[in-house]
Amino acid sequence: MEEDAEEKVVLEYLRRKKYRVAEIALLQEQQKQNSDTSGAISHIINHSRADNEAGRYKESYSKLRNWVHSSLDLYKTELLRILYPVFVHCYMELVAKGFAQEAREFFQSFRDDHQPQHIRDLQKLEGVITPQHLQENETACTLQENKVHVKMCQYSFELLLQYLQSTESMLMLGIVNSHINLKVLPGQPAALLDDDESSSLPAKVQAVVEATNQKEIHWGILEGSLEDKFEKQIAAELEKADADKDAETDEAKKRAADGKVKKVKRDKAGKGLKAEPAARSVPRLKPELTMPLLTDDFERQALDDLRNRVKLGSTALPSVSCYTFVNTNNSLNCASISADGAYLAGGFSDSAIKLWDMVKMGEPSMYSDAGKGQFEGRSSSYIRLVGHAGPVYGVDFSPEGDSLLSASGDCTIRLWSTRLNANLACYKGHNYPVWDVQYSPVGHYFASASYDRTARVWSMDRLQPLRIMAGHLSDVDCVQWHVNCNYIATGSSDKTVRLWDVQTGECVRIFTGHRSMIVSIAMSPDGLFMASGDEDGAIMMWDLASSRCVTPLLGHTGCVWSLAFSGEGSILASGSADNTVRLWDVNGSSKVTADKTRRLRLLKTLPTKSTPIYTLRVSNKTLFLCSYTLIYTVIFHCSFLGGTCCSSLAPLVPAKATKLPSPGGNHLGKG
Missing domain, CATH: 1.25.40.500 (TFIID subunit TAF5, NTD2 domain)
Structure with missing residues (x-):
């Protein structure tokens, strides 16, 4: 109070003497002191x-x-x-x-x-x-x-x-x-x-x-495809066998009337042919893209493979054989095996691709890692393909096995000839690393997935993409063609799977439900179902027509890196980082349980000792091909050669790999 009285006396004195500047300065100082006090109180x-x-x-x-x-x-x-x-x-x-x-x-x-x-x-x-x-x-x-x-x-x-x-x-x-x-x-x-x-x-x-998801899609198989030709061929043979049987029956009746009854034998050509009841009618669709012509030799061989293909089920499960990569030193990023099992390719972090000829496995080679004579006297049957300027993240063989595609961190895709062992073309268009690349089921066309959040459709005769699929909210990690070549499916880090129309580039389905990034996709041979696996180990089976999840497949505890359907679509195989391959009964999904839900039955779990599964693939003969690695990489294939299969499953036990004494080599040995 005394300070206030003194300040008032000073102000009156300054006004009488007309010291205007000093009066204003004193008033401003008083206001500042009052604001600091109130500010401190309000701050508290x-x-x-x-x-x-x-x-x-x-x-x-x-x-x-x-x-x-x-x-x-x-x-x-x-x-x-x-x-x-x-x-x-x-x-x-x-x-x-x-x-x-x-x-x-x-x-x-x-x-x-x-x-x-x-x-x-x-x-x-x-x-x-x-x-x-x-x-x-x-x-x-x-x-x-x-x-x-x-x-x-x-x-x-x-x-x-x-x-x-x-x-x-x-x-x-x-x-x-x-x-x-x-x-x-x-x-x-x-x-x-x-x-x-x-x-x-x-x-x-x-x-x-x-x-x-309200948009219309067509989920059937391709008209004029190998499967379509095979079914028509079988139908024609059955019709001929029935006609021959009817003719023999009429002849037998005539002989019986003459008193010469003989035992009627079925013609050898029609022996064993039996019409299998179809679970559902699969429509045939005309392709929206111009289809390439297949060579006569390849078509003949493919039809023979389809004829010898073994029908899998709960009583017909595969056996296992293994191949081992030695000295990969954790540099192997991806692997792919040709449909006939003749070639194996691996993509490495040093930007190289290594191509193994499985027929020449173990034979002395005149060439090796960087040319001739580097490891003379050694058994080395691989070719080193050099051209990329960044790590190779994806490789895939053409259906005929005569060419190989590779996707790299240098934002390019390269086409290689497995016969000439040379680079044929370099496709540029992505702005960021390319994570995955895959040939279409008929070859010639291929699709790529990239960090730039797009998927692109290409043809081998053009260096620029035909279609760009944009819509994902994060990078596209994997890509998969539909069996009729009219659609591609993409999995992304945004936890969704999208289905795209190849002709228009339009998104026609968005599948949601995963809780982590999608890392693998597989299409059923009839084109109705799609399976997707994520980083958390969850697998979901989708109905493309209704865009609904048929059933979640739970069991894996690690990332599901690869999925593959068997040739006739009755079994789904899943390979995971939890060191197991699991086989699921797809036909069981059609059985509705009491609570009106659908379940897929787990047929078998194939454990390895300590090696995660990288890739799975199925050939026309229902040949399961897959790779897995930890320090070493093991390739195994479940074979049904000659139309035979095992009635029980052998566990996936990797062979003991020994380190080779030579420096810096990557070799493939049979385990």
């Missing part, structure tokens, strides 16, 4: 409020989490789906309000709950620590702009609503109302579990998915 009050507000997020979420985990098991599965979106939005709201330290503590406290299913999203959000990061981070922007779809039954919804109202948890209630779209469905939770398509898709994305 605001700091106390901030501590309370930041603590409310952690306290409210912890109570919700404990309530969900203590719920009945029947409803817990549905209620657990809301925890992840609530957790993410609590974290982002803390960051948006400037509570960086509290947001970090909140994130670390509960991240382990969601790590198994959302590890990639959590890795992206972990670096968001300022409000500016929220505007720049793609994942954060997507979550802020879109509501998340969560399905649950009526009773689960009522339980959740009752909890939020009874605990007066307005903070959690506000997040649920603002960022989650609860879709309440009739029925019991057990029936809804297999119908869950979501991995918490944003509402706008879900609307796009539903609109896309």
Whole structure:
């Protein structure tokens, strides 16, 4: 009070003397002192409020989490789906309000709950620590702009609503109302579990998915394909055999009338021919692309392979033989085997491709790694193909086996001749590394998948792509042709599989349900089903016509790197990083269980000692080909040569590999 009185006396004196400048300076100093005092008081009050507000997020979420985990098991599965979106939005709201330290503590406290299913999203959000990061981070922007779809039954919804109202948890209630779209469905939770398509898709994305999946597609096989010609050939032979049988029967009746009854023998040409009942009628479709002409020798050999193909099932399972890569030193990125098993190719991190001739395996070679004479006296039957300027991530043989495609980190695709052992063409178009490349079932055309979020369709006679498929939200990791060549399927790190029309370049199906990046895709021989495997070990079987998941296949505990259907489509083989190959009964998916769900029966699990499975392939003779590696890489093929097969399965036990004394070589030995 005394200070105020003194200041008033000084101000009056300055006014009397008309010291205007000094008066203004004194007034400004007084105002500054008053503002500093009020600012300090407000800072203390605001700091106390901030501590309370930041603590409310952690306290409210912890109570919700404990309530969900203590719920009945029947409803817990549905209620657990809301925890992840609530957790993410609590974290982002803390960051948006400037509570960086509290947001970090909140994130670390509960991240382990969601790590198994959302590890990639959590890795992206972990670096968001300022409000500016929220505007720049793609994942954060997507979550802020879109509501998340969560399905649950009526009773689960009522339980959740009752909890939020009874605990007066307005903070959690506000997040649920603002960022989650609860879709309440009739029925019991057990029936809804297999119908869950979501991995918490944003509402706008879900609307796009539903609109896309309404488009019409044609899932049949190609008219004039080898399978079509083979079926027509068999039908003609059966018709001829029936005609010969009828003629012999008429002749036997005539002889019986004359008293000369003889035993009638079936003609040798028609022996063994039997019409197999078809499970479903597979339509024939005309190709939308111009189909290449196959050579007569290749077509004749392929038809013979189809004729000798063994029908697989629960009582006819394959045996196993192995080949081992030695001294790969963890540099092998990919491998591929030709359809007839004559060639094996591997793509390496040093930008080289190594091509093995399986017929010459073990024979002395006049050439070796970098030319002639490097390892004289050694058994080396591979050719080293050099041309790429980056690691080779994908290789694939043509149906005839006379050419090889390779995809590389140098953003190019190269065409190689297996007869000339030379590079024929280099295809440029991608802007970033190319992860995968695959020939069409008829050759000539091929598709590629890249880090630039596109898939592209090419032809061997053009250096530029024919079609560019753009739409994925992240890099495209794998690509697979449909059997009728009218569609390609792509798997992406955005956790979706898309089906594209090759003629128009339009996306006609979006399959959602995976919770991690898609790394492998396979098409059934009839073109109706598609299987996809992800990084978490989950496999999903899709119905292309209805765009629905027929059944999830659970069992693998590691990344499913490869999938392959048997020749007639009755068995699906899956190779995983968990050191196993699993065989699934596809025909079992047509059997509907009591709870109106479909299940695929696991026929057999083939374990290795400690080596993850890399690739699987099936030839026209139902020859299973696959590779796996740890320090060494083992190639095994399940063979049915000569129309025979084993009635039981042998475990995949890799042969003991010994390190060769020569420096730096990669060799393939039989195990």
